[in-house]
Amino acid sequence: MTKLPRLAASGWLALVLCLLAYLLLQLPQRQWSSSITALLPAAAEPWQQQLLSQVNSSRQLTLKLSGLPLPQLRDAASALLQHNISGLSWYQPGAMLTQLQQQYQQHQSLLLSAQASDLLQQGQYQALVDAAWQRLYSPAPLLSNALSQDPLLLTQQFMEQQSAGTLTLQQHWFETRQGDAIVLYGETAADPFDRAPASALHQALQQQLSALQSQWLQLQLARSGVLFHAVHAADNASFEMQFYGAISLLAILLLLVLCFRSARPLLLASLVLLPAVIAGLAALLLAFEQPHVLALVFATTLIGIAIDYSFHGILAANQGKAAFSAMLPSLALGLLTTLLGYLALLWLPFGLLQQVALFMLAGLLVAFISVWLLLPLLLAPQQLHNSHWLQQGCRYINHGYQGLPAKPVWLTGIGVSAVLLTVLLLQSRFSDDVRLFSQSPASLLQQEAEVRALGAQQWDSRFLVLLADTPQQALQQEQALQAQLAQWQQQGWFTQWQGLSQQLASQQQQALHQQLLQRAYQSAPVQAYLTQLQLAAPAARSDYLTPDNFTSPLLQQHFSVEGQTAAVVLLRGVSDTARLKQALAQLPAVYLLDPIADANSSLQHLRVQLLIWLALALLLSIAVLSWRRGIKAALASALLLTLAIGAALYFSLWRQQQLNVFNLVAALLVLALALDYAVFFTSSLRKTEVMQAVLLSAATSCLAFGMLSFSQTPAVASFGFTVFSGVALSALLAPLLTLLSQKEPVSGGTL
Template sequence: MSTRARAGLLLLWLGVLGALLAYVVTTLRVSTDLRNFMPPARTPEQRLLLEEIGEGPGSRLLLLALYGDTPDRLAEVSKRLVPALRGDARFVRALNGDTDLSAVGDDFLPYRYLLSPRFDEHPLDADQLRDELQQRLEDLGSPAGAWIKPLLARDPTLETLRLAEAWAPPAEPERYGDVWFTRDGRSALLLVETQAAGFDPAGQSAALASLQRHLADAATGTQARWEISGPGAFTVAINHQTSTEANRIGRVDSIGFVLLLLLAYRRVGTVMAGALPLVTGGLAGMAALTLLFGGAHGITLAFGFTLIGVAQDYPIHLFSHLREGTSALAVARRLWPTLATGVASTCIAYLAFLASGVDGLEQLAVFTIVGLATAALTTRYGLSRLLGGRPHDAAQSPRLAQLSRRVAALPRPWWLAPLVGGVAIAVCIGAGRTPCWENNLAALTPVAPALVQRDAALRAELGAPDVRYLLVIEGADAETVLRRSEQLDAPLAALQTAGALDGYELPSRYLPSQFTQRARQERLPDATTLRQQLATASQELPFKTDLFAPFLADVEAARTAAPVDAARFSDSPLGLRLRAVLQSRGDHHIGLVSLIGVHQPQALAQLAATPDSAVRLLDLKQASESLVAAYRTRVLWSLAVASVLLVGVVALALRRVGRILRVVLPMALTTLVILACLRAGGVSLTLFHLVALILAAGLGLDYALFFEHVEDDEREQRRTLHAILVCSASTFLVFLLLALSTLPVLRAIGVTVTIGVVSNFILALLLSGRQKVPSRG
């Protein structure tokens, strides 16, 4: 191929890469929601678990602690901060212990007597009104008079205030200066609920940035500092940590890979050319994800690029086998059957994950298959035509010649395979110090244990909902759920009194059923009666007779209006809060009852187990463990199918039993070695360890195939050894960096494959090679 033709091909290739890059940058959406790596829920508990993890009210809560200054100044910062947050559309509510009258909303003021339980036992009559008016006189003479006076004409019973207090958290912290404080009095506490769901990294990032600005403004002129905890804060931290580590690993890996290729091939042009198939495979994989899924999970991309990184082996095999007098295209043709067998077997193995039913694994399969196939094909048909000039012939290296003779002289005892397999199995069986499987979802998060403990401490101080237990009410419609929620109030109150829990939050606390609202309407006096009762109650009190006209109008509106339903309440300031705890599920509705400080879960289980109960106790920990177990079962089946497919492709390509065993045996033994090393190190296996096993098996297959296909020609043996040495060194570098990561997911992948690279190389060398000891001539 002429120089001009190669230049044209390079320009065309770069143009395609530019188009792919532009398409990916403008269309690919990246998610960090771990639910993408969860299997489809098969039970109601599992469905609720997945919804609660990402969308539930608990996932939206941010816990704030202000510290670093005097309690008086911290209280002032808290008081300045809350109004700013309540006026920010990114937040549903902000609570610090003061009464949020804005939560009621002007549109709902007339209906406060339908929403509040205050007059269920004591009717709104002359005696009640007189007591209230006398109390207002005392209030007007107190420091609270300034904010009570504007409410007096419309709400002399202060029902707005009492309703707002009823909507506050059921278990409140200590107070100082009318705001929440820790028990030691050193930190002011706030509870903030975001509009964005907990696993919406973009929404949570915007909310946290806005929160930081409001905090900085409120703390101006003080020495106050703060800490923010909660699922949203953890999501943003994880996202940042993942991005930072991925960039760091990518930079170090790129530098190491370039230096390795320069050392191996002594050509800058070779290094640059070798990157083309790798970049093409990565961009093609991302474009496929955009076309088929509309986006990708961050873990898919992080893991996928490590898999695509294996594609660097393809140009390395080509570079290492180049020689003087033979075109790169001819070398590629001779290598292609062996290379294609390895690529096809790995791709077919990953096809098994398309049937896993897990979005993240399906994405990973598409990304890997498209990326590896593209990298292999562009190496065979593109890169081989770009290479020209005088190639570096690895076989001419005296050091490599000496190493090749030593490798060929190594003993290959027949008992090596059963010995390695037997020892690995014995270690796996004997390693009983830790559970074999990791069922805890929290083990997949990189949040530091100290931060998790601090979050638990803040939750205890604030009385935030329990993150493990949840009561679920089921009904045909919203009204049925609200009625059942009201019926649940008394037994839960009894359990709270008995010490089984510290508090609870019912959906009917925000919106009573229409049945209850109609009953309250019937107890309200008509306009004439109320006017007479008000006149009687205000005798000898210094209030003008027409002062309470707005109050009379509101009561009459509440008495005659249609009860407030869930659809209408959803438009109120607390609408999002209600939608979080009262949800439609197609043909039925559910209500979520948040529980605070659960001390006796068995008492709650007995309550839910009563005959004809429409209430279920959801143990999120148990549900998550069952989900992980179901996930593992799917992955194990996928691994089994992948292994069969992988061996099947090898058998189809090699056909003879002896050759098949020489290729498959190192791969199978390496799988046992990896499992033995992990179990000996006290590691409980996660799904990411299992998925990484397929990658390690694919690497072992490649090494064994090339060792098995080696020719009797001494120089060709050196070139094959050189190629596998460079491949294994570059792969070892990539996965060693991952093994040192602080992210549990990446660390699991890195450790698994790093062990696999070393074991695969040694076992493939000893069990697959057919070299004759070369002469020294």
């Protein structure tokens, strides 16, 4: 009989060691994601998903240098560019312009401005001739062979009419028109959410910037770009995970030493906690290619829940085998109800919650098995000195609770629950904002705003997409939309737009330009102009400029998605999304994509789902309790759960002014933890030990979750606070269940 448990325990430890070996092999190879978008539910349409995965403006970064006279700013910018930073390339605006001019020079007369095209179509040739004369007499240089290939200088003027922007272009950077700042644009080779390379790059850049600031003391720097925010978020999440995890672990260890005055419970608790964490991590790595660091922040709470099992196990094993066997069904029932809560999370289409749920499911299951198999073997009856004052205290508290009259407690509980639910229904406001996921420091946000205020190349997260069968059709459609875009811009729906068609006309359009020009060359005003210049009219050309032989950063705005071409039109300063959407609804194959609004809408959908799941999990738990403990105990437990969850949500509403999806996730966890307490307080176990275990467990859980409420990430803080208040209240109210419920009949070691 004694061999089998030993064999089972040895087998169990061997399995844990195998999981540990898997972890040690996998962890160095795996990357942890810190991307916010990676956590969100996928966009509705497959082509949109594919496009969003390709549209990647997150690799761009902008630096603004100011605070010095322009010559010194130029010296500082030159010094920065001289130092090569691996994985970071700086844009060369001057070189880009030269390249663009060379391409236009080789294809003169093919590309015309919309205004020139209109004049040609309307036959208003004199206006074109007057503009050509004006340009000819300007001291500014002309494109090579301009007169022989394009005597009306229309491509020259098309090039010069392109948006000059608000910044002055230089060879290696941009300058403000006032000359008080220099703006540098760069692009990172690595994804800024890929932590290791992004951190290395960020560190190298910071070193260069610090060196600049020590050389030019008055130099002011403003940074903009996802890299800065992503590295901060990743560092912050990593720090919080380690800091809060370590603090809660220390607090738990301290509690154990205070209660038992021995190092043995530490060892025993570690034998429950460590396998739980190992199994949680292993499950996460097995199921997810790139787990999210935020999942680990949430999952540090495994320590808080698993220690609950340790306390029940240690206290029961210390009383002897019979007490341990009597405790085990309640622990199993607690595990079952908790697992049901986390299973609910696993079914939600939300990456982060699925990862948290899987980590906790595996961790808690392993914690239970460790308690079951290891503790009776490693702890002989009465081997531990249980703190006398704690036992006395628990006995005293328990006595106090039992002295209360049951009926008024029932009535008060029902009354308070009704009030809480009514207030929540009437007053609760929800915020479904994806920005809850991360919070950048104020200084970084200020720098971001400073760079944006320059009107630099900062585009809105919303953009237009035109779907077409071929790249040429996409260009034609974009060109056809240009007049509408100009009109919407004039109406103030947005301040600026950018698309490839601004630099490159479709082949069809270029052919039309040639026809129109040939007709113009035969007209009297143009003939007179040509005669005066002693020039011959050039022949029509067909060496069109196409996306295949054209080089420009704007080409990156055309994508191939599911066999189609998606032309992206970037927008800046969008102020009237509703009217824009309404206008676009009239146009075929033109869409407004708004990833942040879509993510917010997904969060709203998720919130509704969570509310339903919360109600379902509550009903399911009550059904399980009713089966094991009887209807009265189940109803009393339902009252406890309603009070604890209702009050936790009310306190969160009061603290945050608005509730969010993470308060609801927390409510689901409160449900799981409070159910554990309910299971033990409605059992026939000795209430002093139950009280002691629940008090210790609640204290550790409150520490673990309470610490999270200090997190800088609003999502984590919301989660932590709701769980903290819910657990504290549950622990406070759970002893009343003994008073309100029927006792569990003493049974064996089964459910």
